[in-house]
Amino acid sequence: MARFVRRTARTPVVVALAAVASVVLAACGGGASGQQDAGGAPVTDRPVQLSVAWWGGPARAELTQKTLDAYTKKHPNVTFTTQWQGYSGYYDKINTSAAGRNAPDIIQIDNRVLREYANKKIIADLGPWMGGTLKVDKIDPKLLGTGKVDDKLFALPLASNTQAFVVDKAVVEPLGLLPPETGWATWDEFAAWAGKVSAATGGKVWGTRDESASISAFEYWVRQQGKELYDGPKLGFGAAEVKAWFDMWAAMRDSGAASPQEVAQPANAGDISKNTVLTKQTVTTFSYDNQYTELVKGTDHALVLVPLPGAAEGAYARPSQFFTAYSRGANLGTAVDVINFFVNDPEAGALLGTERGLPPNADVRAAIQPNFSDQLKYVVAYDERVTGAAGDTPPVPAQGDSQINQLLISSAENAGFGRQSSQAAAEEFVSQANSALARASG
Amino acid sequence: MAVVTEAPVRAPRRGGRQADRAKEAVAGYVFLSPWLLGLFGVTLLPMLYSLYLSFTDYDLLQDPEWVGVENYVRMFTDDPKFWSSVGATLLFAVVSVPLKLAVALGVALLLYRNRRGVGMYRSLYYVPSLLGGSVAIAIVWQTLFSGQGAVNEVLGFFGIQGWSWITNPSTALGTLVLLAAWQFGAPMVIFLAGLKQIPAEMFEAASLDGAGRVQQFVHVTLPLLSPVLFFNLVLETIAGFQGFTAAFVISGGTGGPADSTLLYTLYLYMRGFGDFQMGYASAMAWVFLVALGVVTALVFRSGSLWVHYADEGDR
Numbered sequence A: 001m002a003r004f005v006r007r008t009a010r011t012p013v014v015v016a017l018a019a020v021a022s023v024v025l026a027a028c029g030g031g032a033s034g035q036q037d038a039g040g041a042p043v044t045d046r047p048v049q050l051s052v053a054w055w056g057g058p059a060r061a062e063l064t065q066k067t068l069d070a071y072t073k074k075h076p077n078v079t080f081t082t083q084w085q086g087y088s089g090y091y092d093k094i095n096t097s098a099a100g101r102n103a104p105d106i107i108q109i110d111n112r113v114l115r116e117y118a119n120k121k122i123i124a125d126l127g128p129w130m131g132g133t134l135k136v137d138k139i140d141p142k143l144l145g146t147g148k149v150d151d152k153l154f155a156l157p158l159a160s161n162t163q164a165f166v167v168d169k170a171v172v173e174p175l176g177l178l179p180p181e182t183g184w185a186t187w188d189e190f191a192a193w194a195g196k197v198s199a200a201t202g203g204k205v206w207g208t209r210d211e212s213a214s215i216s217a218f219e220y221w222v223r224q225q226g227k228e229l230y231d232g233p234k235l236g237f238g239a240a241e242v243k244a245w246f247d248m249w250a251a252m253r254d255s256g257a258a259s260p261q262e263v264a265q266p267a268n269a270g271d272i273s274k275n276t277v278l279t280k281q282t283v284t285t286f287s288y289d290n291q292y293t294e295l296v297k298g299t300d301h302a303l304v305l306v307p308l309p310g311a312a313e314g315a316y317a318r319p320s321q322f323f324t325a326y327s328r329g330a331n332l333g334t335a336v337d338v339i340n341f342f343v344n345d346p347e348a349g350a351l352l353g354t355e356r357g358l359p360p361n362a363d364v365r366a367a368i369q370p371n372f373s374d375q376l377k378y379v380v381a382y383d384e385r386v387t388g389a390a391g392d393t394p395p396v397p398a399q400g401d402s403q404i405n406q407l408l409i410s411s412a413e414n415a416g417f418g419r420q421s422s423q424a425a426a427e428e429f430v431s432q433a434n435s436a437l438a439r440a441s442g
Numbered sequence B: 001m002a003v004v005t006e007a008p009v010r011a012p013r014r015g016g017r018q019a020d021r022a023k024e025a026v027a028g029y030v031f032l033s034p035w036l037l038g039l040f041g042v043t044l045l046p047m048l049y050s051l052y053l054s055f056t057d058y059d060l061l062q063d064p065e066w067v068g069v070e071n072y073v074r075m076f077t078d079d080p081k082f083w084s085s086v087g088a089t090l091l092f093a094v095v096s097v098p099l100k101l102a103v104a105l106g107v108a109l110l111l112y113r114n115r116r117g118v119g120m121y122r123s124l125y126y127v128p129s130l131l132g133g134s135v136a137i138a139i140v141w142q143t144l145f146s147g148q149g150a151v152n153e154v155l156g157f158f159g160i161q162g163w164s165w166i167t168n169p170s171t172a173l174g175t176l177v178l179l180a181a182w183q184f185g186a187p188m189v190i191f192l193a194g195l196k197q198i199p200a201e202m203f204e205a206a207s208l209d210g211a212g213r214v215q216q217f218v219h220v221t222l223p224l225l226s227p228v229l230f231f232n233l234v235l236e237t238i239a240g241f242q243g244f245t246a247a248f249v250i251s252g253g254t255g256g257p258a259d260s261t262l263l264y265t266l267y268l269y270m271r272g273f274g275d276f277q278m279g280y281a282s283a284m285a286w287v288f289l290v291a292l293g294v295v296t297a298l299v300f301r302s303g304s305l306w307v308h309y310a311d312e313g314d315r
Helices: A002-028 A033-037 A058-074 A090-099 A111-119 A141-145 A187-200 A215-224 A239-255 A261-269 A289-297 A332-344 A346-352 A362-371 A374-389 A401-416 A422-441 B002-009 B016-053 B070-077 B080-111 B118-131 B135-144 B150-157 B172-182 B185-197 B200-208 B213-241 B245-250 B264-274 B278-306 B310-314
Strands: A048-055 A078-085 A106-109 A156-161 A163-168 A284-288 A303-306 A318-325
Touching (some): A048 A058, A048 A090, A058 A078, A058 A289, A058 A332, A058 A346, A090 B264, A106 A111, A106 A332, A156 A289, A156 A374, A163 A289, A163 A374, A215 A239, A215 A284, A215 A401, A239 A422, A261 A401, A284 A289, A303 A374, A332 A346, A346 A362, B080 B118, B080 B172, B080 B264, B118 B135, B118 B185, B135 B172, B135 B245, B185 B213
Parallel strands (some): A048 A106
Antiparallel strands (some): A106 A318, A156 A318, A163 A284
16 A cells, blocks of 8 residues: 555656656647648638738738728628737747747738748648639749749739839928939939938038948848848858948948938838938938839928839849648648639739739739829839840748848947948858858758 | 645555655645746746757758858857847836836835825826837837927927938837836835835934935935835846837838848847848847846845845844
8 A cells, every 4th residue: 555655746846747758748749730721712611810920010910901891891700810020039029939830821922931931831831722713824934033033922912012212202302302213323423312312401400321230221232242141042142242331331421421220220120110311310211112102191391212223133022922832731721712812803902003013913003003102103114124135033041041130230330330340240241141051951 | 735634644654654745745736737837838948958959950831951060150249230129128128217217216115105195196197008019109109209200399389490310220129118117106105015014113213313305315214115126127237128119010020221120039039030031030039048148147146235125133
């Protein structure tokens, strides 16, 4: 008896340990349950609630909500919960929820994480729905290709956009310094122009924001040097290019053309609310052309879009955002149907406008264009003008791209605040970026 | 509690005593079980699991892959950001902890005598500690110290040209230190309790011997308060090294500008949840645990040099 009791007295602890361990293991294991109904039809006979996540400002939130409401009107059994926030910290949240196996059913992403999310199986291969629930035949194949990883469609482009400098017309026009529609022939010409603006405003407003930390602006510039951000899974440029880039901005800061890094820094993380044209600290800043709608809402100044300086080949038609379906979502078929609605439905197209960029479906674009406001027509005209002369769209960025963005910000800040020489900052950036990419793809 | 009293009452039987003891043991485990579950389920197992993860390459989604000490080697030899974060954390702790304690002690000295309305002041000065760790206060701080914020407006009134404190790497960490020092309420309350323990006769005797206020403070207050000071120092040192929320909010989750607010725990978070490198983040956590242990041990060692316990003289 005594021996028996002593033995059982210890067992609860063992059982408890085993129980905890099995919970831990279950959480770590688990199958890709959602994949079972790959290609399955949307649910029509029972209530479904889908969660949708995106980054963006209030304007985007309003339009997206309206579009989701329109879907619910057509399919009363489907309702939505939404979560949206600024760009900085957005992926942290998605990553965390994906690790916890409860990511939103529909996730907006950009191409910075596309390869990573596809390879880590966070997002579902949309192939099984193509031609059925998901119609892709009206989407420009080049644009559709930007959502493919290793020839499989993982992400549907919601819209396309292209690079721009947004310029505060209300400040420069009275000074007689409004740049031509075609922009500046060279970066030197741009620097001289920005210097004139700074001087003419008496140093109150800088001609341009220091864009050295912007990987999007850097990509434009590096393409003009005949390079790309990535050469397959590796960096497509070296420390020499980065140093030249940092030096160019240092010269603009020194001459007073560009804002000091402490003015530029808050916007480095990519939040549109920190945009220095909206805060009226600078006349020029980098922007994708679709952001124009959001930007004009944030200021009482008139704004214009101007191509970045130098050769037009730096620009390209870029997928601004994608919608993707969470691979473990319980209602994949319905999620895909919602994505299809966003891209192919004329009503959705009319609601969404060009806030995310130009609609990818050619029919939708043609159908809604006559009803565009002057503002939207302006964005379309800019986009068509620039992409007409633009270079090829590069392939989906290498896995680890989001880290490269962070590393460039750090190095640009170190150089911009004078904590490192441009040479040291450039070398550290390239070596850290190379090892980050090697790890991410290894 | 009732279980303990029952045992001796029973008549001893052959083998019965052992059975009773076993029963007691079971009852004990049952009463302990909430704590045991917490210890094993929420603290110990996850800790051990993270120790295992620290030797793996783990991206949260796929199974961890054993890589030996690679994470640790990379941390010390091939990660400049790691050293930036160590530097920022050390600077933050070394400046903010003494500053916070000095402010707490100073305010406690002002508030410990019973004057009219002193209770209200004690509550008021404690309020920042209630709010301090919150995201809302960090956002307020961000607004106060931004380029067009209230601090610069006040400075501008006096004709001083301010700058954007939070976006300049030479002052960004300073605003975090200030925020930490502002939350002096908790150590202040402990100091107040300590000051109340000092017998008034001590001060009377000292003033009879001709000691001024400063001398009284140095020779009476400080030595008698040293155990409380030591207690606060240990707690605040540990808390200081773990600073996260304010740095995360004020830098927008980046540790910028130029990594100047990249506190250790923030960098750990970025690696784990931003870059999917949970193995590396786990290794960082263990290095942090060991480092904090060493620092705390050093503080304890130093205690024997300056902490004065009143009952020592009686031995």
